[in-house]
Amino acid sequence: MAITLDQIRCFIATAEELHFGRAAERLQMTQPPLSRQIQRLERSVGARLLDRDHRRVALTPAGTAFLEDAYRMLAAVDASVQHARRVEAGSAGTVHLGVTAVSAIGVLGPLLGLLDRELPEVDVVLHESASGGQVDGIRRGQIDLGLARPPFDTASLSSRLVLREPLRAVVPAGHPLAGLDRPLAPEDFDGQSVISYHPTSARYLHELTVRFLLNGHARIEQHVQQVLTAVLLVAAGQGVAFVPAGVAALHVQGVRFQRLTEVPGAHADSDPARPVELHAIWARDGLTPLLRRVLQLVERSVEEPGDAAGV
Known part of the structure; x- marks a missing residue:
């Protein structure tokens, strides 16, 4: 026979009161159903837990041992209930x-x-993971929330803009452009070897690079998938690249980060000097209470003073 929580609660109350009448009153029930619950529990356990006669009620040795376990069982159930409620409220998980x-x-x-x-x-x-890998991870259910670059499939994903930061040029420390104390224009890169990004797997940064250089005559000679790879190639003297401003916080040796003039062709509703966007992305219709609270903290992490240092 299955042991129920009602049986456990009835046993604990009777074991603590050592009196069926007081235990029944405490549980707001009458004595006959209380006695039946204890009897069913004893049959399920296969041991007599209480000695009772007309004069007294006492725990048997088996009852004393079972009482300690009963406390732990009830505490575990109560903890599980509270944990489930916290998960439902988005404060655990x-x-x-x-x-x-x-x-x-x-x-x-x-x-x-x-x-x-x-x-x-x-x-x-x-x-x-790169942005494309994050999108795949969300579709497969392996990632709940991503911090990635656009564009996204709005049919399957929801997104929210988290951060917009300037595009910067990264050049070798000894490069002539490293010593200029002004924003660099597309024509400053005429004849330069440029390290750009893969047109498919790193499409967003590739398009930003091409858009900035549209009116210049630079040579795009390499395509990489990761921003850090581009910076390391610049440090090795393989060319120049364009990266989000926050990359400067990596403090890669042998490179300098230079400001750029306003990006031609930027959308009218965005600051042309801050074109590089970072979005939080998640499965459409998948915003659970927990994800909603985490998303709020993502937004605070870039809004509160001092939290976005180096960006």
């Missing part, structure tokens, strides 16, 4: 968070600090 190496620079540290302080019962599992 596990979030699989996708990040790119660069998107993590200005957001991840402050975000993890906020999560530790405000949602200590939330476990974060990080997945480092």
Whole structure:
């Protein structure tokens, strides 16, 4: 026979009161159903838990041992109920968070600090992946929330703009452009070897690079998938590249980051000097209470003073 929580509660009350009448009153029930619950429990356990006669009620040795376990069982159930309620409210659970190496620079540290302080019962599992890989991970259910670059498939994904930062040129430290104390224009890169990005897997940054150089005569000679790879190639003297401003926080030796003039062709509703966007992305109709709270902290991680240092 199955043991029920009602049986456990009836046994604990009777064991503590050592009186069926007082236990029944405490449980707001009458004595006959209380006695039946104890009898069913004893049959299920296969041991006599209480000695009772007309004068007294006492725990048997088996009852004394079972009482300690009964307390633990009831406490575990109560803890499970409370945990489920916290998960339902979005204050507990596990979030699989996708990040790119660069998107993590200005957001991840402050975000993890906020999560530790405000949602200590939330476990974060990080997945480092390029934006395209994050989209695939969300579709497969392996990533709950991503921090990625556009564009996105709006039919299957929802997104929210988290951060917009300037585009910068990164040049070798000894390069003539490294010494200019002014924003660089497209014509400054005429004849330069440019390291750009893969037109498919890193489409967003590739298009930003091409758009900036549209009226110039630079030579795009290499395509990479990761921003850090582009910076390391610049440090090795293989050319110049264009990167989000936050990359400067990596402090890669042998390179300099230079400001750019306003980006030609920027959308009218966005600041042309801040074209590089980072979005939070998640499965459409998949915004759970927990993800909603994490998303709020993502936004705070770039809004609160001092939290987005280096971006």
